[in-house]
Amino acid sequence: MLTRLSLRLRIFLFFCLIALAAIAAVVVALWIGYARAAAPELLDAFVFSGALSLFAILGICAGIWLLFDENVAKPIERLAAHLRARAHGGVTSALDQNTARYLGDLAPAASDLAGQLGAATLSTAEAIARETARLEAEKARLTTLLSEVPVATVMAAPDHRIVLYDAQAAAVLSQIAPARLGASLGDYLERGPLEAAHKKMIRTGKEVSARITGTDGRQTYGVQLKPLGDSHGYVVIFDSAEAEIPPEAARPLIYDFALLNPEARRIEDRPLSDLSFAVFDTETTGLLPHKDHVVQLGALRVLRGRIVEGETLDLLVNPGAPIPAASTRVHGVTDAMVKNAPDITSVSTTFHHFATGAVIVAHNAPFDMAFLRRAAKKSGLTWDHPVLDTVLLSAVLFGASVPHTLDALCDRLDVTIPTALRHTALGDARATAEVLCRMLPMLEARGFTTLGDVIAQTRQHGRLLQDLNPVDKQGDAWQVGSKT
Secondary structure, X not given: OHHHOOHHHHHHHHHHHHHHHHHXXXXXXXXXXXXXXXXHHHHHHHHHHHHHHHHHHHHHHHHHHHHHHHHHHHHHHHHHHHHHHHHHOOOOOOOOXXXXXXXXXXXXXXXXXXXXXXXXXXXXXXXXXXHHHHHHHHHHHHHHHHOOOOOEEEEEXXXXXXXXXXXXXXXXXXXXXXXXXXXXXXXXXXXXXXXXXXXXXXXXXXXXXXXXXXXXXXXXXXXXXEEOOOOOOEEEXXXXXXXXXXXXXXXXXXXXXXXXXXXXXXXXXXXXXXOEEEXXXXXXXXXXXXXXXXXXXXXXXXXXXXXXXXXXXXXXXXXXXXXXXXXXXXXXXXXXXXXXXXXXHHHHHHHHHHOXXXXXXXXXXXXXXXXXXXXXXXXXXXXXXXXXXXXXHHHHHHOOOOOOOHHHHHHHOOOOOOXXXXXXXXXXXXXXXXXXXXXXXXXXXXXXXXXXXXXXXXXXXXXXXXXXXXXXXXEOOOOOOOOO
């Protein structure tokens, strides 16, 4: 049971036990002394002495505990988190030994270990980089070869999740909703005709042609479904002429073949390494979600612990009101920039599509989600996605007593935010995504391997920010915090 408690709480309980034992010893001693004195008139004196001793013991134990907590328990907790960041989060900077200056030789020994680990990590990273460069060269040659074929191609898993798409296919899908790995083709094409063509392809084992209308009902596409032989899944090829995609369009590939494996577990029971995340940030006219407005929304997707390059949103939003000069000085968005931009209802609908099937992540999520929930009154959207907040994840990993601003978290995890991108929606979203990618393996190393495990841990830090995930069938519980 005690192993589930944090180190600081266990030490607090230990000092409580010492205080109770000391109080019990004093009470017993005074009672025995009073009994042996056989002088009832001394009762008040014994009671006064007992009360004085009780307060003295409590004061002494509380004072020593506070010193011990500040100079031993907290430094040990921070040191463990920093070591885990270097072991699992890819952090290579030197340890700050000053945080554990009262722990004797432990901090220097940990620093030496971290240095050795960093050197080994660097060597491994260099080997991985060389192999990655080779694979990227092969990928570039494959992309060049595929560029000669004027078709838009999507590879899908047996359950219709998108495993691979090229830029031409992304352009076709984006006519309906943002293209994204792991999304169901049923989010883009009518499910009935798609599943009928898929069943026919499985039954015959041959290529099947079909005409399928997009889910927006605006256009019907000519498609071919091709089986992958002995492999799971199938390939969908769009008629590029009907889809109005020029043959000379660039065709970088976006893929994750691990998605070919079916996933039937509930999202809260799935490993963190299997989840997709929609990481986002907003820039606003002010810090009051009940009256201010969004002027910019940036988002990107993280899949299986890595940022999916090419799956991003960088959208200006017309707030329907002048942007205060003080806000423009922070994020750089002016009235002229948003004059012809869509409103928040349209932008939040686009982001809702972008985040379908994903866990939403933000830094200080209650602030950003409050704007989306407010817009949902007009758009009719339901924001029932699981939500993770990097403020709370930081508290889980590094303790509640350290700063949890985005700048502090980036500094702690060796994530650099270019000055020009700080306080832009996409720049801050990317920084949050990079922080998330470093924290996911650290959470798994702590034994928090599923989304449900992580949400349960973040709820223990509700005094910082309230978790946005439903706690019962009545709906979400959430509160608005300042944006830091």
